Amino acid sequence: MTDERLVVANDMVVSLDYTLRLDDDEVVDSSEGNDPLEYLQGHGQIIPGLEQALNGMAVDEEKQVEVAPAEGYGEEDPDGFQLVEKSIFPEDMRLEIGMALRMRDSEGQPMVAHVAELRPDGVLLDFNHPLAGETLFFQVKIAGLRKATEEELAHGHVHGDHDHH
């Protein structure tokens, strides 16, 4: 520890305790029971609305942060839905609404789709982020702060104790 009072700023490694709720109070994500989330501030590693709100916070400081969809996971894109034939899935696969499916796009890139509707003529897949269109309510606490190393800044992400790369 130093006497210098550190606050969240670009190029700082932030350890963040957080709980994320939606407007119906449902908890969709939380660091509770786990290590805090470690990320590099100012490098787009967390959603923009949250990153902005954390600027200037000190260790042990707590805050409630409301993030509009545009500053979170974006608005739901109507073009993000696609109707596919049921025959592309294995016969013994039990499709259910809300189920997450690992798919590949036309270039072979992995992506996740959710089953939005089961229709007589096929399966409607939703390629939007599950939190698209949602206003996000974070309860956050800064658990730790340190300056990033040169290597971390060059890579644009945090290095833990056991992952040098």
Ligand code: ZN
């Ligand atoms: Zn790295």
